[in-house]
Amino acid sequence: MPSVDVPVALLGYGTVGASVHRLLEEQGDEIERATGHRLRVVRALVRDADKERRFAPATGVLTTDPADVLGDSSLAIVAEVMGGVEPAGPYVLELLASGRSVVTANKQLVARRGAELFAAAASSGAQLRFEASVCAAIPVIKVLRESLVSTNVHKIVGIVNGTTNFVLSAMDEGRTYAQALAEAQELGYAEADPTDDVGGGDAAAKLAILSTVAFGSRVPLEWVAVEGIEGVTQEHVRAARALDMRVKLLARATLADGRVDARVGPAFVDVRHPLAAVEGPFNAVMLQGDAIREITLEGPGAGGIETASAVVADLVSIVGTTGTGFLQDDPVWHELERLPPGDLASPWYLRLEVEDRAGVLERLAHELASEGVSxxxxxxxxxxxxxxxxxxxxxxxxxxxxxxxxxxxxLPESRGDAIAIPVVSQRGVENLGWA
Incomplete structure (x- = not known):
């Protein structure tokens, strides 16, 4: 059977876009053998066509005119790797509305405008794929949408930001927050402006996407309670170690009594918990459900080539499954309510500073007991x-x-700020022990 030639366009040609092009060139024969299709990058929209690039495309591929992509009906598949909500959002909507399938690595776009994108895809029969928007090379979206479609997943716990995990891992080795962040920037694990990573915004967008797919209900980004790692100090790290735990930035979503709780923030993770061992820029996502009990997916969650591999996998899936089923559909099939932010229960680590004199512990115990905190x-x-x-x-x-x-x-005896950090453990707080 003769091979089908498939022209592909890229919106963006930075680190990820160039890596997508390189993988399609280098793995073209393998892809063709597996699918019967030859994927060729024939257009790439960029801001500056004269900029020097490591993997330079052939003459005529780069363009600064969006019409060269949006107006070319021969481009049946487009990969959006430019990032940002504008102008990427209008471009992707136009492509989907015209019946052209889109693969995107853009977490903010999918988290903020997913409903519009899927509506446009459903109306025209196009496919929208977004594996690379969450955990790069870790195929968690594919697992949720295909392998676990009948599993009734009710909990997600994950490390979904490689920058913050690298910083916290370095702090666990003794570096200060500032030293760890500087090292992450030097090694390319953190941007020059790391706000979206260290502030939790990146992880929140990913959690909104994961929750929407896992629970089959739209989980808006605004539902995700967010706290970053800027306030984590060596004192927190030492306290966690003393409790045989580690500090991690966790993304957690829970389906409880038909309502959703979603939050991103630092947590004390028991060293026996699988996520405590995830170090450096790696990501891991744990999924809990009725039929599977619990599975963990782990791997590199950031990087140009890693993200590009997920984009290419989605491109290959499109040419292999055009017109065949539910992957073209919006994963949302019902509406769930948001659990009030203070209702979800958890064990907690509390750090309290008080005057060291008789009766203070009794006062503290009274205040905790009056709220039912044991x-x-x-x-x-x-x-x-x-x-x-x-x-x-x-x-x-x-x-x-x-x-x-x-x-x-x-209380007049209180000194300093009392803080609370959730504890994540699978063996119960009674069995955590003290180092």
């Missing part, structure tokens, strides 16, 4: 007339913990 473990470190208390609680709703801490902060 103490599982406590360590007291006296220093110069003050005491730092490291507390691990049993499961308690976040709202109750917040109210208890507000009352503790108001």
């Amino acid at each position: 103490v599982a473990r406590l360590v007291q470190q006296p220093v110069d007339g003050h005491a730092t208390l490291h507390v691990v609680t049993h499961e308690a709703p976040a709202g109750r913990v917040d109210r208890a801490l507000a009352a503790i902060r108001a």
